[in-house]
Amino acid sequence: MPLQFADRLNNVETSAIRELFKLLGKPGIISFAGGFPDPAMFDVEGIKQACAQALAEEPGGALQYGATEGYQPLREQLSAFMATKGAKDVAPDNLIVTTGSQQALDLLGKCLISPGDKVIVEGPTFLATIQCFRLYGAELISAPVDGNGVKTDELEKLIAEHKPKFVYLIPTFGNPSGAMLSLERRKKVLEMAVKYNTLMVEDDPYGDLYFGEAPPPSLLALSGSVPGSRDLLVHCGSLSKVLSPGLRVGWMIAQPALLANAVMCKQFSDAHTSTFAQATAAQYLKAGRMPATLANVRKVYAERARAMGDALTRELGDAVEFTQPAGGLFFWARLTGKGGKVSDAGEFAKRAIEQGVAFVPGAPFFAANPDVATFRLSFATADVEKIKEGVARLGKAI
Template sequence: MQFAKRLDNVETSAIRELFKLLGKPGIISFAGGFPDSAMFDVAGIQEAANKALTENAGLALQYGATEGFGPLREQLAAFMATKGTKDVYADNLIVTTGSQQALDLLGKCMISPGDKVIVEGPTFLATIQCFRLYGAEVISAPVDANGVILEALEQLIAEHQPKLVYLIPTFGNPSGATLSLERRKRVLELAVQYKTLVVEDDPYGDLYFDAPPPASLLALSSEVLGSREWLAHCGSLSKVLSPGLRIGWLIANAELLAKAVMCKQFSDAHTSTFAQATAAQYLLAGHMPATLAKMRKVYAARAHTMMHALRANLGDAVSFTEPQGGLFLWVKLTGQGGKLADANVLAKKAIEQGVAFVPGAPFFSQNPDASTLRLSFATADEDKIREGVARLAKAMAA
């Protein structure tokens, strides 16, 4: 059987292979990219689902508009407004089947084979693969503790004239980094100056520890003339409510949004109306602020416990920037005093000691840094985190 040529650009991720090992009994996993199931507001979601079916089952179970379920679009626009976004109304967003589909639709709408796109190095693995499937050459821009480095980004934009620049400006996956306010404004200026679409992926922004992060690129776009036209924003309920609902959304200029709707029509017709009606009822009931407050507190405590344990158990063998929110800690093996500096080797030793994480190399579209690794502090409780880091220290010493 002869498959489409586009499949030659992508391989099934090495991470998937690693995940198969996670079934080992007693393993402590820092490998996942998901929220803790124990954080789900099951009662609230169940109430919302029942309300969706009681109020209008005919709507909730029928085909719906490709753009999304009207009441959910209203609720999502209102949710964005609570986060400082101006002038985003229901008509300015479409509902997607998770924000992964927003990325897929952007790829389908924007990328012709051979086109270039710029992403952060490191970035979300599935974004790299998603864009490569549409034939993109994926260029990597370097990041530091304050997010993507602007001088390097501008140079790459000027050199490559990319179809789009993809960023996770807030609590990046896997970097944990947050783009500074100053850099955010500059990114918007670059978008206008070079007429380049900037895609802001923001699944983690609500999960801050102490203080809210800088305003999103979308919220700031009202301050940079013309930038709204060159900005696409991807939102998601996966990390803050439930990934299983598969509710994401895409905000973009009217022309791009219309193209995305056309592509979505032939991708999955529309996102589950049942899931959409459930999410709409949940938001309408006003549960979200309490749910978010609980998550922030729990994840902050876990992050601090993990950072403390890493310093205590691994000392100068590792370095990391403290994340201010999100789910991830991005760690560099320093190799100090001849200690292990290859995260792939460490990953294997760690599995033997009963702890798992994801090596950092696959998160780079170019120039992988094998000394890096991603730890999620989201799904293990604080005792498990302490025990897991102790095992990691044993693996380093083994």
């Protein structure tokens, strides 16, 4: 007798990116597909010392069950970490620790979305967000994005028309767009939150990965300048892209009522994020190694991003258009079809695999009206020479 699965599963399908990984076993293939940090950037020695320190100072706390809200020493360190980024009034009790920022999104779905609720996301946006929110029955509305992030004039029209449960944004070096929301638009987002009494969710896993000048302050850091906006803002952070995704340490900052319900839902799912991982992260932050780690990561990724931008211009010419990213892990590009070149990124991806290089077509990143000419490239895990070779292969595939 076949199993009768929950109706909610009819709203989602497996990740197009995860499915693509099945094709990457071909020897010699160069992958620009994943959204992973380079493992060579992990501060293994620092993490090793943090582990040892966690076991030496408080072995019971590191190895025992813990509070669902999070390991208190880590909450204190994250509060201090947020202060270095301009959010100076985030007390430890204002945040909960999550199992990666991915869990924060799941908790938002559980706490806020009823079937049929409307949620506005960027077009394009993080694929797992689309899947997560649809799993809980959301009707997703897509807000257009350009090189300066979400188009706030268009966003305001959508908020006024649809009256969404909340708006989900990745303002700084978004995945997949790589776009950075301008300071002017950030202020408009906060003003819209107050004007329409609409919750804004800021996902910020990439904000520390800038290549030159620091990006504008986060929505959270700016919220003090827009009266009333702080209670209408959720901020999700993560150590995955800057320290280690294997630790699975993220956090969520929100108003007390939302945090209380998120803690209740988290109790049902995993009781708490790994206390050992939390204790290790707390010791790492306490040791003061993060600034040097970030400086190294920024330098390496900036070099790779420059190499990819130069190679795309050299090898693909006017067959592709893109905005050079100022941080993060991704290029977002669009095929122009000029000169009779391929204009469908799905077809381009198949040709690229035949040439020994992989990337992700852009269509799955859209909640509605997908642009089939778009695609995402990650420069994080390939060194400069592999980037040059991989983009040269793309030139042969186009």
